[in-house]
Amino acid sequence: MSLIRLEKVGKVYRTGKITLAALREADLVIERGEFVAIMGPSGSGKSTLLNLLGLLDRPTSGKYILNDLEVSKLDDRQAAAVRNRWIGFVFQTFNLLPRMTAEANVALPLVYSESKDADRPAALLEQVGLKERVQHLPSELSGGEQQRVAIARALVNRPRLLLADEPTGNLDSKSGGEIISLIRKLNREGITVIMVTHEEEIARATDRIIQIRDGRIVSDQKTGTAAETAELPEEPSLKRRVLVNTARIGEYFTQAGRALFANKARSFLSVLGVLIGVASVIAMLALGRGAQDDVSQRISRLGSNLLFVRASRARVGGIAVEGARVRFYPEDAEAIRETIPGVRGIAPYVSGRSQVVWGGRNWNTRVEGTSVDYAEIRDSHPDFGRFFTERENAGREKVAVLGRTVVRELFGDENPLGHFIKIRGIDFQVIGLLPEKGATGWRDEDDKIIIPLSTAMYRLLGTNHIDSMDVQVAEMGLMDEVSERIQRLLAHRHRLPEGRIESIDIRNLADLQETIAATARTFAYLLGSIALVSLLVGGIGIMNIMLVSVTERTREIGLRKAIGANRGDLLCQFILEAVAICGIGGLLGIFFGAGVSVALARLAEWTTRVTPYSVALAFFFSVAVGLIFGIWPARKASKLDPIEALRRE
Numbered sequence: 001m002s003l004i005r006l007e008k009v010g011k012v013y014r015t016g017k018i019t020l021a022a023l024r025e026a027d028l029v030i031e032r033g034e035f036v037a038i039m040g041p042s043g044s045g046k047s048t049l050l051n052l053l054g055l056l057d058r059p060t061s062g063k064y065i066l067n068d069l070e071v072s073k074l075d076d077r078q079a080a081a082v083r084n085r086w087i088g089f090v091f092q093t094f095n096l097l098p099r100m101t102a103e104a105n106v107a108l109p110l111v112y113s114e115s116k117d118a119d120r121p122a123a124l125l126e127q128v129g130l131k132e133r134v135q136h137l138p139s140e141l142s143g144g145e146q147q148r149v150a151i152a153r154a155l156v157n158r159p160r161l162l163l164a165d166e167p168t169g170n171l172d173s174k175s176g177g178e179i180i181s182l183i184r185k186l187n188r189e190g191i192t193v194i195m196v197t198h199e200e201e202i203a204r205a206t207d208r209i210i211q212i213r214d215g216r217i218v219s220d221q222k223t224g225t226a227a228e229t230a231e232l233p234e235e236p237s238l239k240r241r242v243l244v245n246t247a248r249i250g251e252y253f254t255q256a257g258r259a260l261f262a263n264k265a266r267s268f269l270s271v272l273g274v275l276i277g278v279a280s281v282i283a284m285l286a287l288g289r290g291a292q293d294d295v296s297q298r299i300s301r302l303g304s305n306l307l308f309v310r311a312s313r314a315r316v317g318g319i320a321v322e323g324a325r326v327r328f329y330p331e332d333a334e335a336i337r338e339t340i341p342g343v344r345g346i347a348p349y350v351s352g353r354s355q356v357v358w359g360g361r362n363w364n365t366r367v368e369g370t371s372v373d374y375a376e377i378r379d380s381h382p383d384f385g386r387f388f389t390e391r392e393n394a395g396r397e398k399v400a401v402l403g404r405t406v407v408r409e410l411f412g413d414e415n416p417l418g419h420f421i422k423i424r425g426i427d428f429q430v431i432g433l434l435p436e437k438g439a440t441g442w443r444d445e446d447d448k449i450i451i452p453l454s455t456a457m458y459r460l461l462g463t464n465h466i467d468s469m470d471v472q473v474a475e476m477g478l479m480d481e482v483s484e485r486i487q488r489l490l491a492h493r494h495r496l497p498e499g500r501i502e503s504i505d506i507r508n509l510a511d512l513q514e515t516i517a518a519t520a521r522t523f524a525y526l527l528g529s530i531a532l533v534s535l536l537v538g539g540i541g542i543m544n545i546m547l548v549s550v551t552e553r554t555r556e557i558g559l560r561k562a563i564g565a566n567r568g569d570l571l572c573q574f575i576l577e578a579v580a581i582c583g584i585g586g587l588l589g590i591f592f593g594a595g596v597s598v599a600l601a602r603l604a605e606w607t608t609r610v611t612p613y614s615v616a617l618a619f620f621f622s623v624a625v626g627l628i629f630g631i632w633p634a635r636k637a638s639k640l641d642p643i644e645a646l647r648r649e
């Protein structure tokens, strides 16, 4: 049975409106062990014929039978397997991968086959006379030596057929001669060889010369006898399509790793893009989370059995009615304290912003008038000095307790106790310093001055009503009852009709916490989404780099296809490259982001907390970004036609 049978094979190229028949109705039979030269003028169709024989291209008509198998009907995966196991290619331009050693280049077809003969590449290199050059890069080898490496690569899977397209075209006559003797020797050992050449002298080394003109075989002469061939038992596996060839996963990793290492600067920059994205996601989420923790901690420090009483505008059908707000008076507070059981303390408030002056220094701050109970209710017993007394309140005394920010701004390092400060031009004596509270959200809780309620109302702000009240309830269990009684009492005192009782707004800490937590959550999501955008930008960067990489490595893709990589193989390799970049960037980003969070906590004194959830989210996103943005370039790479890809510069 003959090795190759072509029946009326034709190839038509269509470029725009022009159709060109590069090969017309070629009938050809080649026996095992033959050494055939294909000759003809430039443009006559020699390479077209060779590419069809090598399954790098598909005929537009006719039938191609190789080794009893009709290969013109195979799909991508099967054709790749046939190229890998039955055919070895030698190109005029060698097509070695520049960043791999001679040995790695020779081993490349093994990536795409099931045979794992680790010693064979070195042995083959020795056989072609390159024993000393195994670890050299192609750039360190002469043209003749590179072509020998290419021949060794073509032989690594013990092919039945060796196809050579002008293998000596780029070589001087001496190395050319050596290459031809090497091929001749291989042929004598049993491999069928088909070689395109336009040199008479080289053609004379073969046993049969086929002449082509304008896509037609015009002559076919036997000049020698075919070599004896041993029957090669192995059949290529033409298994049906599987999505990922699991046996090759290790190889994909090696190949992806090699590609990333070969382009260190580019890989580093892509990793950096993802790293920054992931780190900012982690840091932003930590910051948001920290703010949430901070707020809830501060609120719970207030003590949990507080009721906050305020007057809200009356609502009619959900719409606030102008000018209908209830006003509370100090007597309301007194009435609550005296008539409702279970009330332990009550702090009414009035407040206003004021300019305060001491010793030529100015500061604008919030002045709050309140009762003696404030210190207890707000856990604000002064660390230095004392709080004002009931008598001072009743006597409208001009005494003030300062928050730490005010102290810093007015007094610097001096001790303010006993000094007189001017608030709206009135002298107040400093009698105490409030304990440090820190910021709640954007408000600095230390930037305020506390003075007695009646002083504030009648001497400073000139008002007869109060803004709100905090009520401390003796026991948690009484909260609802006390709240309801206060509401009813106030409604009664202000003669509110039944429908407007809701305008007395009483909240407890749980309500407040809920409201503030919701705000903090929104804040955290906002920060997180900004960070995700930066991760997305990093992803687009990766896609860009992968696209460049695919374009730049088109020849490599063509070569990999020629030696047996199928679409799935290339898809896996390129996706793995992208995922590796994102995975590495993601891991480093997690550490970096956690570091930034710690640094923010130390240096800026913000509360931050890195949660496992944010780490998982950031890492998942970075890998997903790698997959999503890797797939398009990878698809592009895998779809390239081998011969198109090989031809590109």
Ligand code: ADP
Pocket (backbone or CB within 6 Å): 013, 014, 015, 020, 021, 022, 040, 041, 042, 043, 044, 045, 046, 047, 048, 049
């Ligand atoms: P040879 O190898 O004998 O120099 P080829 O087989 O490369 O010739 O080309 C045969 C003819 O087909 C030429 O006229 C060439 O221009 C044309 N041809 C080859 N490849 C393509 C292609 N991809 N698209 C269009 N025309 C092509």
